[in-house]
Amino acid sequence: EPEVTQTPSHQVTQMGQEVILRCVPISNHLYFYWYRQILGQKVEFLVSFYNNEISEKSEIFDDQFSVERPDGSNFTLKIRSTKLEDSAMYFCASRPPSGRTDTQYFGPGTRLTVL
Amino acid sequence: AQKITQTQPGMFVQEKEAVTLDCTYDTSDPSYGLFWYKQPSSGEMIFLIYQGSYDQQNATEGRYSLNFQKARKSANLVISASQLGDSAMYFCAMREKSTGNQFYFGTGTSLTVIP
Numbered sequence: 660e661p662e663v664t665q666t667p668s669h670q671v672t673q674m675g676q677e678v679i680l681r682c683v684p685i686s687n688h689l690y691f692y693w694y695r696q697i698l699g700q701k702v703e704f705l706v707s708f709y710n711n712e713i714s715e716k717s718e719i720f721d722d723q724f725s726v727e728r729p730d731g732s733n734f735t736l737k738i739r740s741t742k743l744e745d746s747a748m749y750f751c752a753s754r755p756p757s758g759r760t761d762t763q764y765f766g767p768g769t770r771l772t773v774l
Numbered sequence: 775a776q777k778i779t780q781t782q783p784g785m786f787v788q789e790k791e792a793v794t795l796d797c798t799y800d801t802s803d804p805s806y807g808l809f810w811y812k813q814p815s816s817g818e819m820i821f822l823i824y825q826g827s828y829d830q831q832n833a834t835e836g837r838y839s840l841n842f843q844k845a846r847k848s849a850n851l852v853i854s855a856s857q858l859g860d861s862a863m864y865f866c867a868m869r870e871k872s873t874g875n876q877f878y879f880g881t882g883t884s885l886t887v888i889p
Contacts, residue, residue, distance in 0.1 A: 694877075701865070701880060702865060703879070714875060715876055717876070748817060750819060760824040761875075762809065762821055763809075763821075763877060765811070765820075767818040768818060768819070
């Protein structure tokens with residue numbers, strides 16, 4: 660069964676450094692998302708992406724964040740200058756062209772640790 | 775106001791017994807979808823079940839069923855015949871048609887299945 664994949668599974672970085680989190684959504688999906696989950700807290704929406712542009716973003720998704728679909732398969736989240744509070748699990752999700760349920764399928768996550 | 779409320783931070787259930795995980799939601803949008811996800815200790819988010827606001831019947835997927843009470847704005851997850859592998863965090867989520875693609879998550883319920 661097709662899955663969303665994410666790399667790396669764990670990223671450790673120094674404060675102020677740039678990180679790029681990578682995702683490969685399910686191949687026939689058209690809508691892509693990033694969420695984050697700070698340890699012990701709920702999952703929070705960051706951004707949605709459709710047709711090569713951002714369709715929605717939350718207040719969390721400020722100027723230090725950016726997303727890109729550099730080719731036909733990858734979907735990336737870049738954090739330009741990481742802060743300690745960016746430490747979290749980052750989930751990529753995708754969903755197929757409009758269907759009855761609009762279910763989003765999540766990847767296994769990337770745990771980002773900022774030191 | 776919280777879009778999704780899960781009032782049970784932790785639940786215990788005996789193996790082979792049924793358990794109900796509570797979820798209430800808040801929306802004025804007549805068109806919305808409700809989702810349950812399972813998050814094992816490994817961290818990935820696994821889609822379990824979906825209920826649409828216009829669905830006449832409660833959703834069922836194997837041992838999972840959703841007790842949808844629209845007037846009360848509740849969407850409780852029922853797991854029948856609990857198994858040790860059901861031990862995990864469970865998140866309720868909602869998508870509103872009016873607010874686009876993002877999912878709103880609850881704070882989760884940690885379920886422990888006791889042998």
